[in-house]
Amino acid sequence: MHELPVTEGILRIAIEHAEKAGARRITDIHLVIGDLAGFVDDSIQFYFDILTPGTLAEGAKLHFHRVATRLRCWECGHEFHPPERDWTCPACGAMGGEVRAGKEFYVESIEIE
Numbered sequence: 210m211h212e213l214p215v216t217e218g219i220l221r222i223a224i225e226h227a228e229k230a231g232a233r234r235i236t237d238i239h240l241v242i243g244d245l246a247g248f249v250d251d252s253i254q255f256y257f258d259i260l261t262p263g264t265l266a267e268g269a270k271l272h273f274h275r276v277a278t279r280l281r282c283w284e285c286g287h288e289f290h291p292p293e294r295d296w297t298c299p300a301c302g303a304m305g306g307e308v309r310a311g312k313e314f315y316v317e318s319i320e321i322e
């Protein structure tokens with residue numbers, strides 16, 4: 210359950226920014242999560258609901274923006290979105306590549322009142 214420390218991190222960042230802005234409460238938190246980051250939306254939501262009561266983020270809505278995995282083939286430089294667990298280049302058949310997208314994990318923005 211590695212989503213717990215991650216959710217605590219999200220909350221800390223959001224509250225820090227909200228306090229600096231003099232907000233009364235946080236209404237929305239936008240997260241960007243790459244498919245390779247390995248975090249499950251529902252688990253983050255679950256911990257978020259446990260952690261937020263009594264904080265500025267109580268009742269805030271979490272928005273998950275997913276980023277699909279994108280690879281750049283080592284051999285031919287072709288960029289593609291691989292299906293899960295199959296990192297074969299569709300252009301030349303080589304295995305694997307440089308990860309260009311999909312590892313993202315960050316708070317994109319928060320909305321406050």
Ligand SMILES: [Zn+2]
Nearest residue numbers: 282285298301
């Ligand atoms: Zn290739």
